[in-house]
Amino acid sequence: MDKLDAMRLYVRIVERGSFTAASSDLDVPRSTSTQVINKLEKQLGVRLLQRSTRKVKATLDGELYYQRCLSILSDVEEAEGAFKGSLPKGEVRVDVQGTIARHFVMPKLPQFFECYPDITLVMSEGDRWVDLVQEGVDCAIRYGHLADSELIARRLTMLDRLTCASPSYLERYGTPKSLSDLSHHRAVALRSITTGKSTPLSFCVGDKIETTEALAPIMVTGTESYRDAVKLGIGLAQFPRFHVEKDLTEGNLIEVLPNIRPPSEPVSVVFTQNRFLSPRVRTFIEWLTEIFVDH
Structure with missing residues (x-):
């Protein structure tokens, strides 16, 4: 060696x-x-x-x-x-939340490999916050607001969010018309694997963001189970628009409280110090930035 x-x-x-x-x-x-x-x-x-x-x-x-x-x-x-005069080559290890990967990243990968045939991606999916250095990950794509850290973060996009419920749920519990109505409703809770806490329902009311809690008969950690529980009529919940667009079109879910939608949430790529980024990692991060701008 x-x-x-x-x-x-x-x-x-x-x-x-x-x-x-x-x-x-x-x-x-x-x-x-x-x-x-x-x-x-x-x-x-x-x-x-x-x-x-x-x-x-x-x-x-x-x-x-x-x-x-x-x-x-x-x-x-x-x-x-x-x-x-060669293209970047080698392995890039990236961690990404699964729904983001399937909707935004995976459909564009054929074009990426056409441009950079000598780069190999090792992509892990998860909702927990990985330690990039300790776990040997080059960069991670994260949804939501980021905690302070020594990592560098580049915002890729902002995602609109909606409050949704299934037709069967609304038939049973009625359609909420205001925040005060939510005290009589149920929610599906999404628990963070990293913090162990569930995210409250939040709404943009004028210039303020109001949060509220609703009775949650179930708490899940996976985004697919989160959506499925809402479709089954267990409670209402809040999603990025892209995650439920098809269900809204097909009538499996219905938007509620459209006049006071949840605040948008960012999607970011995080990585270690710029000056130590290899050309292949820099290339992948630049490509990510481009596909989200196009979207």
């Missing part, structure tokens, strides 16, 4: 906090990874990693070396691409 490959392996071990995970990511035998790092430490004359039974962590010297490796690897990748 040459020096650059050794640097790549070291960077992945630090980011994943694990020899085993890094070896799996890079398809390198676990024993080889240990030998490479031992050789690096011997050459540099410093201890790069603190090893324990649970986790591997960079020492102070190891953190400095990690930062230099990031910079060097980024420069090498960019220089090679510039002089060879």
